Amino acid sequence: xxxxxxxxxxxxxxxxxxxxxxxxxxxxxxxxxxxxxxxxxxxxxxxxxxxxxxxxxxxxxxxxxxxxxxxxxxxxxxxxxxxxxxxxxxxxxxxxxxxxxxxxxxxxxxxxxxxxxxxxxxxxxxxxxxxxxxxxxxxxxxxxxxxxxxxxxxxxxxxxxxxxxxxxxxxxxxxxxxxxxxxxxxxxxxxxxxxxxxxxxxxxxxxxxxxxxxxxxxxxxxxxxxxxxxxxxxxxxxxxxxxxxxxxxxxxxxxxxxxxxxxxxxxxxxxxxxxxxxxxxxxxxxxxxxxxxxxxxxxxx
Amino acid sequence: xxxxxxxxxxxxxxxxxxxxxxxxxxxxxxxxxxxxxxxxxxxxxxxxxxxxxxxxxxxxxxxxxxxxxxxxxxxxxxxxxxxxxxxxxxxxxxxxxxxxxxxxxxxxxxxxxxxxxxxxxxxxxxxxxxxxxxxxxxxxxxxxxxxxxxxxxxxxxxxxxxxxxxxxxxxxxxxxxxxxxxxxxxxxxxxxxxxxxxxxxxxxxxxxxxxxxxxxxxxxxxxxxxxxxxxxxxxxxxxxxxxxxxxxxxxxxxxxxxxxxxxxxxxxxxxxxxxxxxxxxxxxxxxxxxxxxxxxxxxxxxxxxxxxxxxxxxxxxxxxxxxxxxxxxxxxxx
Amino acid sequence: xxxxxxxxxxxxxxxxxxxxxxxxxxxxxxxxxxxxxxxxxxxxxxxxxxxxxxxxxxxxxxxxxxxxxxxxxxxxxxxxxxxxxxxxxxxxxxxxxxxxxxxxxxxxxxxxxxxxxxxxxxxxxxxxxxxxxxxxxxxxxxxxxxxxxxxxxxxxxxxxxxxxxxxxxxxxxxxxxxxxxxxxxxxxxxxxxxxxxxxxxxxxxxxxxxxxxxxxxxxxxxxxxxxxxxxxxxxxxxxxxxxxxxxxxxxxxxxxxxxxxxxxxxx
Numbered sequence: 001x002x003x004x005x006x007x008x009x010x011x012x013x014x015x016x017x018x019x020x021x022x023x024x025x026x027x028x029x030x031x032x033x034x035x036x037x038x039x040x041x042x043x044x045x046x047x048x049x050x051x052x053x054x055x056x057x058x059x060x061x062x063x064x065x066x067x068x069x070x071x072x073x074x075x076x077x078x079x080x081x082x083x084x085x086x087x088x089x090x091x092x093x094x095x096x097x098x099x100x101x102x103x104x105x106x107x108x109x110x111x112x113x114x115x116x117x118x119x120x121x122x123x124x125x126x127x128x129x130x131x132x133x134x135x136x137x138x139x140x141x142x143x144x145x146x147x148x149x150x151x152x153x154x155x156x157x158x159x160x161x162x163x164x165x166x167x168x169x170x171x172x173x174x175x176x177x178x179x180x181x182x183x184x185x186x187x188x189x190x191x192x193x194x195x196x197x198x199x200x201x202x203x204x205x206x207x208x209x210x211x212x213x214x215x216x217x218x219x220x221x222x223x224x225x226x227x228x229x230x231x232x233x234x235x236x237x238x239x240x241x242x243x244x245x246x247x248x249x250x251x252x253x254x255x256x257x258x259x260x261x262x263x264x265x266x267x268x269x270x271x272x273x274x275x276x277x278x279x280x281x282x283x284x285x286x287x288x289x290x291x292x293x294x295x296x297x298x299x300x301x
Numbered sequence: 302x303x304x305x306x307x308x309x310x311x312x313x314x315x316x317x318x319x320x321x322x323x324x325x326x327x328x329x330x331x332x333x334x335x336x337x338x339x340x341x342x343x344x345x346x347x348x349x350x351x352x353x354x355x356x357x358x359x360x361x362x363x364x365x366x367x368x369x370x371x372x373x374x375x376x377x378x379x380x381x382x383x384x385x386x387x388x389x390x391x392x393x394x395x396x397x398x399x400x401x402x403x404x405x406x407x408x409x410x411x412x413x414x415x416x417x418x419x420x421x422x423x424x425x426x427x428x429x430x431x432x433x434x435x436x437x438x439x440x441x442x443x444x445x446x447x448x449x450x451x452x453x454x455x456x457x458x459x460x461x462x463x464x465x466x467x468x469x470x471x472x473x474x475x476x477x478x479x480x481x482x483x484x485x486x487x488x489x490x491x492x493x494x495x496x497x498x499x500x501x502x503x504x505x506x507x508x509x510x511x512x513x514x515x516x517x518x519x520x521x522x523x524x525x526x527x528x529x530x531x532x533x534x535x536x537x538x539x540x541x542x543x544x545x546x547x548x549x550x551x552x553x554x555x556x557x558x559x560x561x562x563x564x565x566x567x568x569x570x571x572x573x574x575x576x577x578x579x580x581x582x583x584x585x586x587x588x589x590x591x592x593x594x595x596x597x598x599x600x601x602x603x604x605x606x607x608x609x610x611x612x613x614x615x616x617x618x619x620x621x622x623x624x625x626x627x628x629x630x631x632x633x634x635x
Numbered sequence: 636x637x638x639x640x641x642x643x644x645x646x647x648x649x650x651x652x653x654x655x656x657x658x659x660x661x662x663x664x665x666x667x668x669x670x671x672x673x674x675x676x677x678x679x680x681x682x683x684x685x686x687x688x689x690x691x692x693x694x695x696x697x698x699x700x701x702x703x704x705x706x707x708x709x710x711x712x713x714x715x716x717x718x719x720x721x722x723x724x725x726x727x728x729x730x731x732x733x734x735x736x737x738x739x740x741x742x743x744x745x746x747x748x749x750x751x752x753x754x755x756x757x758x759x760x761x762x763x764x765x766x767x768x769x770x771x772x773x774x775x776x777x778x779x780x781x782x783x784x785x786x787x788x789x790x791x792x793x794x795x796x797x798x799x800x801x802x803x804x805x806x807x808x809x810x811x812x813x814x815x816x817x818x819x820x821x822x823x824x825x826x827x828x829x830x831x832x833x834x835x836x837x838x839x840x841x842x843x844x845x846x847x848x849x850x851x852x853x854x855x856x857x858x859x860x861x862x863x864x865x866x867x868x869x870x871x872x873x874x875x876x877x878x879x880x881x882x883x884x885x886x887x888x889x890x891x892x893x894x895x896x897x898x899x900x901x902x
Binding site: 005008009012013015016017019020022023024026027030033034080081084085087088089092102103105106107108109110112113114115116117118119120121123124125128129159162166190191192216217219220221222223226227249250252253256257266269273276277280281283284285288 | 307309310313314317318320321322323324325327328330331334335337338425426427428429430432433434437438442445446448449450451452453455456457458459460461462463464466467468494497501525526527528530531548551554555556557558561562582585586589590594602603606609610613614616617618621
Binding site for chain 2: 691692693694695698713714715716717718719729730731732733734778780785786787788791792795796801803804806807808809810811812820823824826868869872873881882885
């Protein structure tokens, strides 16, 4: 018997719906499992204390602090550079020109390079090249910069998140109406004045979205910092650029694979994962909400 | 109208241009610096550091002779074998053996196995989910799907790795009775979670870019909605979907933390998809931190990084130039 | 160019100025917890000394020692001759080795495994792939699932040199990045076998090697065959505050800390 068209149609629609909802279900499952396993262990003490008893008890404050420091230094470098690149791409060069295409291809390529390769680059360029030469010039007898530290890790991460910022800002700049620019230029403003007074204020939301997304990405990636600065355990918080640091994602990794008592620390592993997930989730969600609001405002305009 | 020269304006423009070239510069720098550490392997200069004569033992301090170990603790030194590039094509990866073996085949095959499984799962799920939201889904489902996918894309890979290691691996082992708890399949399933967002997003873009006129013409000719979706929209978006799969491949091939935690990391060269595997990226992640800087092992790891770079670069170039170009042409021509 | 130099100078200006009584310790992640405990206990009694401890791995610690970035390096493996050579080139010293603690390397079975112990020869054959089935060592007729440490660890090298006598590990061995991961894997795998440092875990038991179980006594008197030292390395013979610190670590007070974190005293 041949299946009737409506039945086949139902199967097709049903199957595609199943695919869509299985993705939703996977998200719900992972989040549910981690919240279920970790929520009871989260307390103020857990968030504000350092690990104790050979990292089998205590909190994760140094990891939170290190993550915070990492994303701050990363943003201070990455967001301005990304924003300026986006401005250049959309305001100074012709969208179709060879130059714009090359830069855009470079940015796309940058976003496709595996995170671990950024780690290698951080090791090869920042530590083995820049660091070594800094040491050679400034402190020939000791080793300060030619070793993993928070500065190199942050710069590596800034490079990794650069495309996120660029794409986001470019998209926002595109939404600034041409008429506004033309009006500004017609009134005698220079190109830079137009950018500063018209384009940038109009795309502030996009810059913010880009920054949030970059921070979320930077807080979640572990591979680039594996050998550019993350530490297993540090008794002190990092206070200088040349210090190593503890980080949430790295902490999850070492706690699940290298802690002295996996069974006992399972609640810590879940809770640390939950904190990391909550952090990236909040950041992503606010970026999504922000973008939706901007889009609505644009529609209204 | 005459353009007045303004030095301030000129300066600003130049600095903006300078900063914009940083992205370009760093692409080149990544290329240069990852390759720079790997190149001595092929020029024969990698051996310099290991050419040593007998060195004496370290002094000891605070030694206590009253409780010696039963057998003297052995410390064997690696044999000095001159490195040849051909060693990279051997069948064993045993870099910390007394006779180090740097065969990349097991690692490459491991990466391919995981990527294959991930794409096999994430491909259909991502593509059909995109088809669902772009053609069949009610408005609420369509609008709800995007943030969910973005949340999934925003999951740190170490979180997915943790989930795979602690929860998923046991479930899959019980379900399928795997001999090994951590294996290529488990890693592939976990990896699919990271690949779905890419495949979905790019496919959705491609499906949305199919001209409305095509859909409307098909419907007007009496085709049903599902027939239109399956036989008109989907084929028209093929190049974009192909790009989605290529980008998904690149993501899975280069991802580190998930495979490092969930695949068992045994450098095996077997056809089985349920054996543990060691991937190229996980090998770098696991071994780089402790390696002696500048020796052959260190350089081989950089060579693997260079491979990953070349592969992701080529995949991106294919997706970019070939596919998107054709996509544009097809729709512009239509 | 100029800006780069200025900013570099500014960065360097932010460096901590080490006072004379700061001792830096860097190295093995296996030992970092113990090193931290030592430092805390010592600083509690000696308020004029600051001891900074960081991990990073034995290799990292040794290169820091060679580069002059640390006073003391913790290592879970002896220094290689190539490393001693580099040290000699920079500081014309082969280094000073302090055996600071003992570690009983354990072999783990799953609790459900009827096998109680192995001989060294059987252990070697399992890890080199000559024995593949539990029935060959008195267990059930089932495949052995072999777990081990990552090849960057001191434990991996120690096991290779002292159990495998320099032969290669079987390539089906699953390499895991830490002792915890090995324990966890064996606890969840009834057919698993693993090795690693001192560890605790539900679901696993410690195999007897040559009929001897690892314990404080058997490790101390040396009858347990898989015993290794945990080292501290210095560039030269210790003097001043560093000597006092090392002497304290080797004293009963320092060795009590060793026992507390699960390793074994050297004396």
